[in-house]
Amino acid sequence: MNTSRRTVLAGTGASLAALALPTPFLSSAHADDDNTALLRGRWHTLLTGGTGLDTTEPRIAAAVARIDRAAVSAAKGLDPSRTDGLWPDLTSTSVSNHVTTSFKRLATIATAWAVPGTGQYGDAALAELLGRGVDWMLEHRYGPGHERFDNDWDWEIGCALALNDTAVLLYDVLGADRLTRITDAVGHYTPDPNLWRADRQIATGANRVWICTVVAVAAVLRGDGDDLARVRDALSDVSGGGANSVLAFQDDGAGTGEGFYSDGSFLQHYKHPYNGGYGKELLGNLSRLLNLLAGTDWDVTDPDVANVRTWVTDGFEPLIARGDMQAGVCGREVARSSKQGHVAAQTVIEAVLRLLPGLTGDTADRFAALVKQWITEDTFRDFLDVTDLTSLVAAQRLLASGTRPRGTLVTHRQFPRMDKAMHHRPAFALGISAYSTRVYNYESIQNENLHGWHLSDGMVLLYDDDLGHYSEDYWPTVDPLRLAGTTVVAARPADAAGQRTTSTADWAGGAVLPGTTLGAYGMELRAFGSSLGAFKSWFCLDDVIVHVGSGVSAAAGPVETIVENRKLRDPAAELTVDGVRAPSDAGWSATYEGARSVHLAGTGGYVFPRPTALRALREQRTATWRDINVKYGTDTPVTRPYLTLWQDHGTAPSGAGYCWLQLPGASAGRTARAVLAPPVTVVAASTAVHAVRRASDGLFAANFWAAGRAGELGADGPASVLVRAREQRFEVAVSDPTQLRDRIVLDLDLPGHTVRRADPGVRAVRRGAGTRITVDTAGLHGATVSLTLSRTSSRS
Incomplete structure (x- = not known):
């Protein structure tokens, strides 16, 4: 039975993350064992670093030792003979995180069992213990016959991801019956790559990619080509006509709006800025899926997959400052000690390393230079000391190459879609x-980020050579009222007061x-x-x-x-x-x-x-x-x-x-x-307009809250404007920060100038002794447009 190919949103481009893996590939609904092993081997490599690791190389040896220590820690207290939980600290039947954490500990131990050089590598007794641990979880907590409780994410994503990984790592020793029970349990909670939650809502943004990852790895474990086709199509939301495609920009508003926008913004949970939280998880998991499916009948050929490159350059690069992700886009993760400061950037770097093998030409060079810059400029948290084995090997190869780091980023970027x-x-x-009517102030759900009251009330974050400033326990210790x-x-609200408010x-x-x-x-x-x-x-x-x-x-x-x-x-x-x-x-x-x-x-x-x-x-x-x-x-x-x-x-x-x-x-x-x-003087500071002028070159900048005038510039309503003189030219930039106006009219005391260059929808005409500039702003969503005026030559 041949798998169905995409009939909607089909494209011909190659996957960004093509891997040089042998053929033949899976091509039937129920593939043979050799081809199943091929894709399973890809996922195993992502988890373990693959074969041929030089465990005598110091960095790799250190990474193997970290895996060893993590497994030793995770195994403490593991006892499948218990009746209340595999671990004494994970016995709750009302807190779903206890179930996810149990599966994560099993996966941590299984990773050590599968990585050469650890003290647990290939240990038969440990494999037997892990098998009993999986059995306990399937019998007492997870699968058909068990009622879910608390958070849907744990049941459909957190537990399933960890259990799938464990099954891939222990595949050769689990046995067919146990593997069937594992995939049946995962499929019970996560049967469809398009839907999630108990009431089967449409999955969007990072949640859709997580769900797709769960279904894809389970399909590999079963050898189910049809489900792999469904995963491929779900990334583009074929069944929904593309409305909730994770690959397409969300600018047109066809779906829920959760995902990336063309200005680099990323929103999740409807209106929360989240590049450094759900956004980086989407990128990380998608890069794994692209690797898994590359070159097969389920390769992602939707042309919108090329947008992933733009996510990196517009949605992550400007938000990372020497390894630290701008805290204003990290959502409730700022309140997690395990996600402090530079941790979010690690996920982004790992994702781009996975994308690099499929890039060519100038794009490949540019992304390699970017990753090399990210890794080398973060002297607070050494990427090579914290990343996984697969990313470590890739990073070492890149660092040893002749690629030159990009250099220090110098830019000013605004993200109108997320304020x-x-x-x-x-x-x-x-x-x-x-924040505004369009964007939420902060997120505090599930008893997280309880003091985020003022994270969007004009918070200013200064990233300088103190690279650990927003790490090392900043968020619990800073005065959240200041x-x-x-x-x-200056009054203390109740915990989580006002969260998710526009x-x-x-x-x-x-x-x-x-x-x-x-x-x-x-x-x-x-x-x-x-x-x-x-x-x-x-x-x-x-x-x-x-x-x-x-x-x-x-x-x-x-x-x-x-x-x-x-x-x-x-x-x-x-x-x-x-x-x-x-x-x-x-x-x-x-x-x-x-x-x-x-x-x-x-x-x-x-x-x-x-x-x-x-x-x-x-x-x-x-x-x-x-x-x-x-x-x-x-x-x-x-x-x-x-x-x-x-x-x-x-x-x-x-x-x-x-x-x-x-x-x-x-x-x-x-x-x-x-x-x-x-160096700068204030020209106006009223409730109608704020304006400043720079002494060195006369640069003029103004924010108009209403119609008004400041210095040589007048506006007919809300607008943000910059004017700079350069030789015989004047450069003008303008936007509508309210995102509600169809047109902005500016009057500039600038006689004798004509338009040299203008963006679409920008016009300038003489008006009396000055120049009137008209800007069509409908549909621009706060984006800046500009024009250049040249001095009109006069005859003597």
């Missing part, structure tokens, strides 16, 4: 996290001048759970970030804007305010009534154009991961030193504001000079 921005300069990167960049009511404000986004690191970004803040409102802007002008706020108002409660909240490498890092050194004792605090400049050694400077009342605090903060994550947290107290700076707007402020220049990495001397000769 985030990333600003990369040679010495630092800065992330901005906002995240840098935010404006907040704002009532549309204005979030900005504009970027193409080919530069010049961007204007902003948000209208309407805080959850209070009457607090504010207009907030960040003008990212190369090495200077201008923070401007206006209209800071609340009917009740004390309101603060947080200038900085830094976990200190050196608890006594020198702090100077207006050139005077502050005490370095823990517990020190002070109020400065008219501060003009602040410098924090190892971090940089902050310049206030006008004397500003500023409060400062040094403290040692102690917490546990359980405080922010009941599900996965531990009760071990951790303590970290912090320096916090904030502006106190008072109780129930009306129309308050703020302004400062942030100079990341600046010396004390440069900070002091910036007070005397500010």
Whole structure:
């Protein structure tokens, strides 16, 4: 019986992840044993590194030793004679994670059994023990006849992935009857690569790829070609007409909107930014599936598979700063100790390493250079010390090649579909996290991320040479009411209060001048759970970030804007305010009534154009991961030193504001000079418009909250605009951050200029003594468009 080929969304392109594996391949609904072994061997290689490993090579030996230690730890307490659970700490019949964790421990031990060089390799007694462990789980917890409880993810994905892996690793010793019971159990919970949950919902985004992975590996174990065809088609959602294809961009809104967008954004759980969580899991698991199916009758030939390359360059590369993933796109994973900082980037690197063999030409060179840069620039967490054996071997080959690393990323990127921005300069990167009517503020489900209240209230993340800043217990110990960049009511909400909430404000986004690191970004803040409102802007002008706020108002409660909240490498890092050194004792605090400049050694400077009342605090903060994550947290107290700076707007402020220049990495001397000769001046800071001008070249940047005028520029309504003069030309960039306007009209006091270049939908005409620019913004979803004006030559 021949498998059916794709009849919808078919393409002719080759898979990105083609592997040089021998033929023949599976081509029948029930393949013969030799061909089944072929695909099973691919998955076995992904899990173990394959045959021919040089276990005397130091890095490989260290990786084998890690697998050994993990197995020894996982095996402690394993006892199939128990009646309440395989392990004494995993006995719950109401917490589904106990079932998943049991299967994961079995898979961990099975991996050591299958990897040459471990103390468990090929041990017959251990194989027998593992078989009994699988039997216990199938008899007491998992499969037909057992009621699921708690979280569907555990039953259909978490348990199934681990059990499938165990079956592949132990295939030769499990026996036919046990293998049948395993695949029947998996198929009971996860029978269809398109659907999941007890009520059989359409699977989307990362969940669809997880489900497809479960069905695919189970099909390999059974030799079922029809199910492999269903997996291939499910990736493109053939049965749904492509509405929930994981390969297609979600821009057209045909499905739920969960997945990647062409601007690099990734949303999961409807409206949560999640590149560093579900997005990286989607990429990681998809790269495994592409490897498994490459070159077979089930090769993924949908032309949209080429979008995977764009995910890497637009959805991950700009969000990674020297190995650390921008925390604003990691969702509730920021509250997991096992997912701190650089862990998310590891998954991305491993995925791209799997994609590399199928790339050719300039694309292959570019991706190889990117991966080499990622691995070598992260000196905080050595990729070679933490990755799996297969990725380790691939990484070592790449590092030994003549490929040159890409070099430091220098760019300014905005993600209008998820209200985030990333600003990369040679010495630092800065992330901005906002939200709007289109995007949720934060996720806290299943008792995770309980204190994420302000993660999108204008949080600013500074990534500098302190590569471990957002690792080493940052998220449980930082004051969650004082995240840098935010404006907040200084009152503690209930755990998880307001999670999964959109704002009532549309204005979030900005504009970027193409080919530069010049961007204007902003948000209208309407805080959850209070009457607090504010207009907030960040003008990212190369090495200077201008923070401007206006209209800071609340009917009740004390309101603060947080200038900085830094976990200190050196608890006594020198702090100077207006050139005077502050005490370095823990517990020190002070109020400065008219501060003009602040410098924090190892971090940089902050310049206030006008004397500003500023409060400062040094403290040692102690917490546990359980405080922010009941599900996965531990009760071990951790303590970290912090320096916090904030502006106190008072109780129930009306129309308050703020302004400062942030100079990341600046010396004390440069900070002091910036007070005397500010590199950027504020032109407007009203509730209608924020605008700034750079002294060196006259660059003008403005965020219009409503119709208004600032300096030489007027706008007929909400808009973000940058204008720069270069020789005889003016460059103009504009966007609609509300994503609601059909057209923006700008009036620029610029006589005698004509259009040299313009993006589609952008026009300019003379109007009186100036130039009127009209921009069609319908359907742009907040994207920046630009034009260049040239000075009109005059005859003498």
